[in-house]
Amino acid sequence: MDMKETRNLTKEELMGKRLDLKRELFNLRVQHVSGKNENPARFGQVRRDIARIETILNEKKRSG
Numbered sequence: 001m002d003m004k005e006t007r008n009l010t011k012e013e014l015m016g017k018r019l020d021l022k023r024e025l026f027n028l029r030v031q032h033v034s035g036k037n038e039n040p041a042r043f044g045q046v047r048r049d050i051a052r053i054e055t056i057l058n059e060k061k062r063s064g
Helices: 003-007 011-034 041-063
Strands: none
Touching: 003 041, 011 041
């Protein structure tokens, strides 16, 4: 995920993207428990992407 592109998204788009990533994170957790996780590094990537989006949302909230 490119930060420049992400910063240009609207609040609604960011919230939708965050929801999609949270769903993906849930699915990755299920795969991990069932032993079918093919890409364990994706777990960390998704968590960082969620954190980045939440940071941008907080910045937009503070700036008005």
